[in-house]
Amino acid sequence: MSSKPTLPISTHQSNPSSTISSQSQPPIATPAFRSFISHLSSSLRHGFSRRRPWAELMDHNYMSKPESLTEACSRIRINLNYFRVNYVTLMAMVLAFSLVTHPFSFFVLIGLLASWLFLYLYRPSDQPLVLFGRTFANRETLGMLVMLTVFVIFLTSVGSLLISTLMVGFAIVCAHGAFRVPDDLFLDEQEPAGAGFLSILGGAASSAAATAAVSRV
Helix, strand or coil, rough: CCCCCCCCCCEEEECCHHHHHHCCCCCCCCHHHHHHHHHHHHHHHHHCCCCCHHHHHHHHHCCCCCCCHHHHHHHHHHHHHHHHHHHHHHHHHHHHHHCCCHHHHHHHHHHHHHHHHHHHCCCCCCEEEECEEEECCCHHHHHHHHHHHHHHHHHHHHHHHHHHHHHHHHHHHHHHHHHHHHHHHCCCCCCCCCCCCHHHHHHHHHHHHHHHHHHHH
């Protein structure tokens, strides 16, 4: 009797786990993070398009001492509404100068912001956080970030620097608003009183936060 020929058996098998792991790697820039950057850039462009000419802000021909506290408050209210984008830009410049002259606080704030963005807000919900060989749930990650933020803002020199810088910037804005005579200013009646640079940024931030929340579901 002749023996039946044996069929060759291939021992090469694809490893499905490696394929799945290679396909499940999250992209570097998540859609929520790209949406945040897109909303932020468009909001900044739209906000800066509403700023008044700086020459109009610094025109010395319209500078005079207010006659009373009531007149000073009235000038501040009108000038804040008219030059709001310029004032926010001025305060941002004061804050940036203060952070540049204090590099430790600057890098601490950058690190804190990056921690919130990449460890919680725009981290894929199906990717647990692993630090030092331990896995942290989303609630534990949020608690650690909150405690880190409280520690940085209230228990280090960063918080005092931010508060003092913002107070200096606000004092400069109020002083200019009190001495700038608003007789030549004509407010746009079609523009809502609450529509300004901060409201634009707030809308962009809320929209990006909503996108991030949807991506974590």
